[in-house]
Structures are given as structure tokens and as C-alpha cells.
Amino acid sequence: MFKRSFLMLALSVSGFCMASSETQKATVSVNDADSTLLTIYPDNTLVRQQFTVSSSDDGIIKIKGMPSDWLEDSLEVDYRDKTISQLPEKLWWYRGGLDRDMLYRKLVGKGVELVGGGLNASVQGTMLTYDKGMALVQGSNGRQYLVDLQESQGFQIAARETVFIEQDYKPVLNAEFISKTVSGKLRLAYSTPSIRYNSHYRLTLEQKDKARLELKALLSNNTDTDYSNARVRLVSGDSGSVSDYGRKGMMLDATAGKVQSHYGERIGEVLVTTLPDTTTLPAHSSQQISLYSENYLSLEKLYALDIYGRSYGGRGQALERPRLTYRFKVTGDLPAGQVRMFQEGPDGSLVVSGSSWMSQTTSGDMARLTMGEALAVRIERVRIDSQKNANNELSVQWQVTVYNDQSDEITVLLSDLDRNLLKIDNVRNAELDSSSALRVSVPAGKKRIINYSSRYSR
Structure with a gap:
């Protein structure tokens, strides 16, 4: 970082050489691609672009405007003419960006001018050396000046000639082809973490057991590139390591096994959603996009407590508070995401x-949203007895008391997640919700006593 000291660059227009027509012909910018496809992940984006460009006489093509933080192992460049692909013999690049040490080192041996630092007039001279924020300047007045470039009140340095070229601060990718007469489309692919998205849900309670579910995506483009003319698709799900570019590329290029759903389409183990053609992604921008909504969603309100039966110790009472939980059946494949629940207050807001x-x-499955710990619902568990049978199985008898101090009737779901659970039976005052869970309704201001037994393998 430069702090308050800064580098003054005196750039002369005459210092720039006009490029030849061949050089102009062999230079493209990612902003001017014929086509662009953005495949956006929550923490990364795969960019695929095509250009119409011919190489210069030396077989070199310069590509400008790429994000400075693109991932090196994701880079692919080739010419594609129908089924024939021509790969470059060599690729090299300049990352760009304002690297203080690199810029100052380029001034070594160059004419500079010192200003500030208590000088009444500027001093011209030559920078002799630079190291770790310190520079030594030989002044034309015969004096040597030791310059601490991190000192806010110290000397400031101006270059007296054109020293810095565009590649010193802007990314440039160079591709050199053996054949000087390549044809077809130039194809470019790379990944960058500067374009990403995240999904979030809004669940609005409208009636006692009805809600509206909305899925939105927040897209962020933190690059200098305008992708307003790009096709955009979002990918959610477990695609393995984010940096595993090749695996993602093969997965998303597959044409078989696609299954259409309400939200997007399944490709392998991920969901892919193509955004409308009107989607734009300007440089340094963020936007929110609606992806999915469902009205009058049937919502089941529960108070859920997960236990591990065999880990219970002693005969003492275990007093626990369940967590407020909502369950509903989804009608389409939906990605993972944060959920915020909205409810109407007494004043209507x-x-x-x-x-x-x-x-x-997955479509048809039950989604389960676990909220905070219950305020007015308590569950007391007591182990009444435990025995081991002839099959070396552990049988445990339980008594559970559910206290409902709320003004409405509640439903409680008690699930035993012990991996050695074999069966729940001998249930009284409750019903089986599944092979490992009990369901019980408790009236407002009342309590309900449940008895059951569970068997575990040893």
C-alpha cells in the first residue's frame, strides 16, 4: 500500500509508439468478445469467450482486460476451426495491478525529481537503488538523498521520463502460435473468484399453516470487465473442489443425463439455472435476481428434539428445550441457501x-428448517429401565413428559439419531412418525406423558 506517499508519473504522449496495423489486428479485449458464457458458482466463475481475430506476423495474439486474479491453472486458449483445434506453443502474461515495489524498481537508473520533504525547490537526479521502501537518489546538485517512501511527510518521487507501460498496471495475456496463419474462432476460458453469487430464501408466513417461499440470488461482479452481453448460468450443489477446474468443465459440457426441474436442470450432481437473456453484469456491480417463488406453501410447524438414546447416562431427569422447526414438501429441485422467515406483527408490519x-x-422431498430454541416448551426425559436380551441387544424403557406453556396447541417431534437404533415400540400417548421418531400433540397450557421402549444393537 502507498499510504500517504505517492508515486507521481509524468507520462509524455510522445513516449508512446503507434502500433502497426498487424499489432492492432492481433490484439483483442475481453470486453469485445463475439460471445461470452459465465458459469457462476458461489465462490468462483468459469468464463468462456470466443473472438474473431487473426494473429500478427509473429504469430502472437494479445488478450487484454482479463481480471487480475484469474486462476492460472484454469487457463485455456486455442483456435477452433470446425473440429480442428490449434493450441498455442507458448502462453505468458502480466498480472498488472499497482505493485509498489515493482514500480519503484523500474525507476532505478532513471531520471527522477524529488519534491516535498522540506525542500524549497524540487531536486533532479537519478535513482541509484531501491530496496524495501527505501531509495537512494543521486541529486544533480552533488548530494545523495536517502528517501523513505513510507514516511508520510518525506520526499515524493516523480519520474522525469516515460518509464511505465500499460502491461505494468493492466493484465495482458500473450498467446504464440507455431502456425502464423491460424483460422477459425479464438477461444478463451479462465476462472476468477471476483465473480460469484449466493442464494437466499425468504419465507413469509401468511396464515397459520400457509407461507410464501421465494428464492433470490445476489450476483456480484468485482472485475473491471463489463459482461452485459454474456449468457449467465448459476451452479449450485457439491461439484467437488472449487479449484478442480477440469472436473467442472467436463461436468458442465456433458450433454447426457440432464433432467429438467422447476428451478433449473440437473447435470451430474449439481443444479444449473440459465438466467434470462436480459441479464446484465456490468463491471463493479451487484444485483439481486428472483429465481423461484411458490405461494400457499403448506407448512407444518413442529418442536423438534434430537436425542442419542444410548448416550444417556444415569436415571436422573434430563430437561431439554426443543427447537422450533418447519417442514414442507418441495415441488422442484432447490439449491442450498440461508432462509429468513418473516411474520406479521401486531401492527401489521x-x-x-x-x-x-x-x-x-430434491423435488418431492421434505425440507426441514430448524429455527431457535423454544421459549415455552420443555421436554423431560427419564430412563426407567434397561436390559440386555439374548441377542446381545440393549432394550431401554423411557418416560418423556412434554410441557406446553404456550397459548396454542403444539406438535412435538422426538427423534432418536443413535446409529445403533434398531426399533422403537411399546409406544403410549404418542404415534410413530418414522422408524426412529415419535410425534405427539400437546394442548395449550397442558402436559403430556409418553412411554416407549427402544432397542439398540451392541
Whole structure:
């Protein structure tokens, strides 16, 4: 970082050489691609572009405007003419950006001018050396000046001639082809973490058991490149390592195994959603896009407590508070994302009543949103007895008391997640919700006592 000291660059127009027609012909910018496809992941983006350009006489093509933080192992460049692909013999690049040490080192041996630092008049001279923020300047007055470039009140340095060229601060990619007469389209692919998105849900309670579910995506383009004319698609799901570019590329180029859903389409183990053609992604911009919505969603409100039966110790009482949970069946494949719940307050305005996380869910499955710990619902568990049978299985008898101090009837779901659970049976005052869970309804201001037994393998 430059702090308050700065580098003054005196650039002379006459210092730039006009490029020849061959050089102009062999230079392209990522802003001017014939076509662009952005495949955006939550923490990365795969950019694929095509250009109409011919190489210069030396077989070199310069590509400008790429993000400075593109991932080197993701780079692909070739010419494609129908089924024939021509790869470059060599690729080299300049990252660009304002690197203080690199810029100052380029001034070594060059004419400079010192200003500030208590000088009454500027001093001209030559920079002799530079190291770690310190420079030694030989002044034309015969004096040597030791310049601490990190000192805010010290000397400032101006270049007296054109020293810096565009590649010193702007990214440039060079591709050299053996054949000087390449034909077809120039194809470029790279990944950058500066374009990304995240999904989030808004769940609005409208009635006692009805809600509206909305899925939105926040897209961010933190690069200097305008991708307003690009086709954009979003990818969610577990595609393996984010840096595993080749695996993603093969997955997304596959044409078989695609299954259409309400939200997007399945490709392998991921969901891919193509955004409308009107989607634009200008440089240094963020925007929110609506992806999915469902009205009058049937919502089941539960108070859920997950236990591990065999880990219970002693005969004492275990007093626990369940967590408010909502369940609903999804009608389409949905990506994972944060969920915020909105509920109407006494004055009619909406308030955020809870937040949760929804895992990626397949069409037809039950989504489960776990909110905060219950305020007025308590569960007391007691182990009455435990025995080992002839098959070396552990049988445990339980008594559970559910206290409902709310003004409405509630439903409680008690799930035993012990991996050695074999069966729940002998249930009284409750019903089986699944092979490992009990469901019980408790009236407002009442309590309900449940008895059951569970068997575990040893």
C-alpha cells in the first residue's frame, strides 16, 4: 500500500509508439468478445469467450482486460476451426495491478525529481537503488538523498521520463502460435473468484399453516470487465473442489443425463439455472435476481428434539428445550441457501421472526428448517429401565413428559439419531412418525406423558 506517499508519473504522449496495423489486428479485449458464457458458482466463475481475430506476423495474439486474479491453472486458449483445434506453443502474461515495489524498481537508473520533504525547490537526479521502501537518489546538485517512501511527510518521487507501460498496471495475456496463419474462432476460458453469487430464501408466513417461499440470488461482479452481453448460468450443489477446474468443465459440457426441474436442470450432481437473456453484469456491480417463488406453501410447524438414546447416562431427569422447526414438501429441485422467515406483527408490519439454513433438496422431498430454541416448551426425559436380551441387544424403557406453556396447541417431534437404533415400540400417548421418531400433540397450557421402549444393537 502507498499510504500517504505517492508515486507521481509524468507520462509524455510522445513516449508512446503507434502500433502497426498487424499489432492492432492481433490484439483483442475481453470486453469485445463475439460471445461470452459465465458459469457462476458461489465462490468462483468459469468464463468462456470466443473472438474473431487473426494473429500478427509473429504469430502472437494479445488478450487484454482479463481480471487480475484469474486462476492460472484454469487457463485455456486455442483456435477452433470446425473440429480442428490449434493450441498455442507458448502462453505468458502480466498480472498488472499497482505493485509498489515493482514500480519503484523500474525507476532505478532513471531520471527522477524529488519534491516535498522540506525542500524549497524540487531536486533532479537519478535513482541509484531501491530496496524495501527505501531509495537512494543521486541529486544533480552533488548530494545523495536517502528517501523513505513510507514516511508520510518525506520526499515524493516523480519520474522525469516515460518509464511505465500499460502491461505494468493492466493484465495482458500473450498467446504464440507455431502456425502464423491460424483460422477459425479464438477461444478463451479462465476462472476468477471476483465473480460469484449466493442464494437466499425468504419465507413469509401468511396464515397459520400457509407461507410464501421465494428464492433470490445476489450476483456480484468485482472485475473491471463489463459482461452485459454474456449468457449467465448459476451452479449450485457439491461439484467437488472449487479449484478442480477440469472436473467442472467436463461436468458442465456433458450433454447426457440432464433432467429438467422447476428451478433449473440437473447435470451430474449439481443444479444449473440459465438466467434470462436480459441479464446484465456490468463491471463493479451487484444485483439481486428472483429465481423461484411458490405461494400457499403448506407448512407444518413442529418442536423438534434430537436425542442419542444410548448416550444417556444415569436415571436422573434430563430437561431439554426443543427447537422450533418447519417442514414442507418441495415441488422442484432447490439449491442450498440461508432462509429468513418473516411474520406479521401486531401492527401489521413484517418482522424477521427467525433464520435457518436449507440444504439442497430434491423435488418431492421434505425440507426441514430448524429455527431457535423454544421459549415455552420443555421436554423431560427419564430412563426407567434397561436390559440386555439374548441377542446381545440393549432394550431401554423411557418416560418423556412434554410441557406446553404456550397459548396454542403444539406438535412435538422426538427423534432418536443413535446409529445403533434398531426399533422403537411399546409406544403410549404418542404415534410413530418414522422408524426412529415419535410425534405427539400437546394442548395449550397442558402436559403430556409418553412411554416407549427402544432397542439398540451392541
